[in-house]
Amino acid sequence: MDTNQITRVLSIYSRFYAGEGLNKRAIAAEFQVSEKTIQRDFNQIRDFLEQQGIQAPILYNASEKKYFWHERNSLLKPDVIYSTTKILLESRAFLKNEMQQIIEHLIGQINLDQRKILQNVLSSDMSGYRNLQTNISVTNLLWQLAKEIEEKNCIRIVYTKEFNPSKKPTVLFPVGIIFSEYYFYLIAYQTSFKPDYPTIYRIDRIQSLESQPHFKPSYDIAYFSESAFRDRIQFMYTGALMTIRFRFTGPSVQAVLDRIPTARQLHNNEFEAEVYGKGIKMWLLSQGPHIEVLSPASFRAEMKEEIQHMLSKYD
Structure with missing residues (x-):
């Protein structure tokens, strides 16, 4: 040849x-x-x-x-690639060099003329892209965790919190990975005692990871569904799982239903949803005068106390 x-x-x-x-x-x-x-x-x-x-x-x-x-x-078309890259860029989930590689790989699936168009319309987004403050790559760690979850292994991690630099090893049973509000999170159960709900760990704060295939939790762990968990959590805060009822008088009912997938409209402007407590409280407070919690009574009282505490800062 x-x-x-x-x-x-x-x-x-x-x-x-x-x-x-x-x-x-x-x-x-x-x-x-x-x-x-x-x-x-x-x-x-x-x-x-x-x-x-x-x-x-x-x-x-x-x-x-x-x-x-x-x-x-039958691969991705230019319009789908463009939509996907816009979501990726908005997420800020990866370091800039990683984001560039991912987008180049996506754009590389289409012909040269289409590629040039996409490169031009995305050039401003790429030049202005900013890494998160952590400036840490998590791609390898994500893949390691995904494999441990698939193999149903326990893991030992060293984890640090933002305002607590102490590094204490913890043995966990990982069950899922979720992305929310710029960060990837590991969903895992403690192994030394039976908790009421799983714990959430920001993956970029995991300092080290070791597989513990021979270690078993001290109790049976029920089936875990990432999608069901995601539907019930806001801002990656857990708390007790509960059913709340609230009245919404804001401009967009659709926005409520999109934000809280478990919500269902009862009648007029009243809704009911199964959610985790701490996170949903943050979202409810963010809606200002457009939200009124109706039940349970204890949660309504908690919301009232929080609002009064906020108001006292302006006295």
């Missing part, structure tokens, strides 16, 4: 890889070869993919008069 042929085959392969549709006549004219030569190139690429165990046929689309690598054509 001569240099021109190698360049031509690689160019065709890269275009197929990017999801681009290729017209045989146009490609033949571009490289100044016959259509039969281009067909042989297509066949070589198809044979190579089959040898690699990749089930991805190169198929002809009669309406477009182009050939497509079927599996590559």
